[in-house]
Amino acid sequence: MEHQHHEHQHEMPEMKGHDHPQHQERNGMGHGDMGHAGYDHGAMIADFRKRFYVVLAFTLPILALSPMIQHWLHLQIGFPGDRYILFALSTAVFLYGGRPFLTGWLSELKAKNPGMMTLIGFAISVAYLYSAATVFGLKGMDFFWELDTLILIMLLGHWIEMKSIAGASRELELLVQLMPSAAHVLKGDVTEDVKTESLKENDLILIKPGEKVPADGMVEDGESYLNESMLTGESAPVQKTKGQQVIAGSVNGNGSLKVRVTHSGKDSYLFKVIDLVRDAQNAKSNTQLLADKAARWLTIIALLAGITTFVVWISLGHDLAFAMERMVTVIVICCPHALGLAVPLVVAKSTSLSAQHGLLIKNRTAFENARKITSIVFDKTGTLTKGKFEVSRMVFTEGVLKSENELLKLAGALESNSEHPIATGILSEVKKRKLTLPEAAQFKAITGKGVEAVAEQKHIKVVSPGYLKENSISLPVNFKVASNETVVFVLIGEKLAGFVALADAIREESKGAIATLHENGIKSILLTGDNKQVAESVSTQLKMDGFFAEVLPHEKLEKIKELQQQGEFVAMTGDGVNDAPALAQADVGIAVGSGSDVAAETAGIVLVNSNPKDIVNLILFGKATYRKMTQNLAWATGYNVITLPLAAGVLYNQGIMVSPAIGAVLMTVSTVVVAINASLLSIGNKK
Known part of the structure; x- marks a missing residue:
């Protein structure tokens, strides 16, 4: 769907002048x-x-x-x-x-x-x-x-x-009013106040405490918590630090931020949402x-x-x-x-209420058809699960280390230079526990097996199970790995100091969401590229009705067709990019986690958050809307x-x-x- 954003560039803030x-x-x-x-x-x-x-x-x-x-x-x-x-x-x-x-x-x-x-x-x-x-x-x-x-x-x-x-129509007007009328542009040491609509890509702007964000952008300096609830439906303030995205219309907390504009006003997420809401109301x-x-x-x-x-x-x-x-x-x-x-x-x-709760309706008929859904197919990663590795458990070897925190500090010191998802998961746990990491020197990668460095005058390695096998290092007694876990071992010298297990954790909301679907007579099916054991583990934990594992992106479409041939009215949730064919094939296509990519082309509905609870809300709200009609x-x-x-x-x-x-x-x-x-x-x- 092409949006003619330029039409609204100047008239948006004064939308009171529009006929409904x-x-x-x-x-x-x-x-x-x-x-x-x-x-x-x-x-x-x-x-x-x-x-x-x-x-x-x-x-x-x-x-x-x-x-x-x-x-x-x-x-x-x-x-x-x-x-x-x-x-x-x-x-x-x-x-x-x-x-x-x-x-x-x-x-x-x-x-x-x-x-x-x-x-x-x-x-x-x-x-x-x-x-x-x-x-x-x-x-x-x-x-x-x-x-x-x-x-x-x-x-x-x-x-x-x-x-x-x-x-x-007041809710739509409230969305329009989220845009502040002025912005502070930084030009060297000078701050200049300009009209929001005159902001251009790459402008550096200052957002003071309590102010609304005037344009989508990337944080270059500062740290603050932003309230994005009116845009995404997410009630908890979201922490923003250097390198993170901010959305126009969200409200800054008590820190100052310097932000590099990535979308000018008319191309911002909020304007796309307003266009989308208006299109849907007219459709x-x-x-x-x-x-x-x-x-x-x-x-x-x-x-x-x-x-x-x-x-x-x-x-x-x-x-x-x-x-x-x-x-x-x-x-x-x-x-x-x-x-x-x-x-x-x-x-x-x-339509307006949906937009405020992060449910963007692109196709009215798809939204009203939500009442007919009998089966909903969930893409696993990032929807039912958090989509990122988190530390699920740690075991340290007594006599070598004194505590879990000590184990974590050593692993964190070595992983602090890596961008790998495992490293991110370990560092996230370090941050959560507010630990101070020791300095790591002589850092070296062990090809395909892990990393090594010197920390606290000790020679430390963080390695995969493969390294232990190759070097005949015996595993701890009763060592077992759950089907959804990835494990790294910490060695001091060549002595096993313990291990850290990480998993793509299931979201807290997933269980309740699946239970609510069951209460409403809707089957939930897991669709994932992961192996059978992982799929089965997630499906069993959430009490889902079935799963398709090891499915390649181009095969997802076939799985949707299979369900439709069995007489199911199928909704598919996916990320809107590699799931496009399956979203188009489904009776109701729901693009999730698209953030500011509002125009997820093939989906009838876009969910700003990847929260499975939102998907359930969408279906129940679709039913309630149809009932009202x-x-x-x-x-x-x-x-x-x-x-x-x-x-x-x-x-x-x-x-x-x-x-x-x-x-x-x-x-x-x-x-x-x-x-x-x-x-x-x-x-x-x-x-």
Whole structure:
């Protein structure tokens, strides 16, 4: 997926000025096409609020002058020309209060895409023209008061609903606001404050304590803890020292950092995420297409039902005013508003929430399909395991050394110059135990077998089991290596001083993640290039449903196909690079641990962290999101099935009548219910 980052370079920090995605998405089903092309979201909310209050001011005199209201309240307010004043006030309400609906109707007609605005525009126009005709000679009773209350409630409903939509997109706005507006660029000894968007690759910037990081980069000097939770979902602050990456938008702790910019603002991880979120919010999934189709049909049904209602009541001998009122009520109550919003509101909320928790949705359909997953295939290294060697145990030879720490110090002294994963694992343990390493001199590599040097006036070697065999050095009694362990031996002279065992440790979260999958009826399968013993060991410890071992990268695709042929709906997790074919073949491809490589091309979903708990969260959140969508669709459809016959007057003989104003209230309530239900969506939502 290509992202056109340059489009957003300058407008990002002021995103409040954007119309919300679902308005464009619904092709005129909402306010996006209401003749307000130049408006931003906040201005549209303010406009509806203002129109509502103006119409409210007109409502009292209109009600007071309406013959029907006077009849109900047993009042007598009459004076010469009162009908013309009522007409003038109602005309003002129709033209000013009804303007958004009338211009929206025109836009929908131009686009040949009739929707909600067509229904409201048609309903208020019929009500106004009929009532105006009664003022100038047509026999019948006007319903100006009904027109006024209908427009009043419609304006209120739109105002409330737009505030709900603004709430659903607030998370995306929060992501935008993560970017600081200024950065401190270091030029020699001078610090210059510049706008964030003017930062270029290779600029050296200073990040002071408590400040937000303005661009992706590499630490050149300093040490601090950074809070990356809003970007990755990782709650614990992450330590950053020289040579480590920092992500734009994360918050610096109490140390100062000098950072070399690696991506300018528009190419930063955060901007890619924002683009991705916006693309996903605008993308139509199958559920969205279903909702759009339903809303289109509802528009046609509403118009046909309204006209049929009018014809039926006229043919039954009722007067024109009554038949008109029934028609207007049917059309208003059937507005496919709730239906049009049922899915987009959930989409906006879920996509933004996901981004904050390090789940980046590139393909809406893949995300919604998470509910169908029956088997999930885990790439082992770096997902279920930590992907790096850690010291699992140490044994020292009594009489030669006094403690584990002494053994570790000697091994660490020799490994301190090496980049090898084993050396990194030993040094990590040294750091954890806060040990001071002795100096090592006369450092020499023993080809393919280990290293040797002089430390603490002793000749030390750190070697593999192969070296011991070759030199006939006997192994300790009861010496056993677990299938997932790698062992190095420490020799003083040629005497065995002990050994250090290292393993790619299983993540603490893995066990819980696999157990949660089982609770949800999802099988977990391990896929690894490691040997059978290692695969079996990890699979057994985590109580997984099976494993594929010694699988080469190009064979992963075949394993996914095998599972699919057995009728499984398969999700695959991989690193997005060598797993690309398998990710593409899987029903749901999840790229993990991609960090700032957001555009892991073949995956439908990218997880910023490699945490298996995130994968489980993703699946459960996908299910919760789909549930919210179906709840909203069921509510919006069910509401119309019940209220349409009532509006048409099927229970008229039982004394049950729904006025246009009550119809508008019911329509507004149904829309607000949909908006509130969408806003209740949260990660970890089980409902």
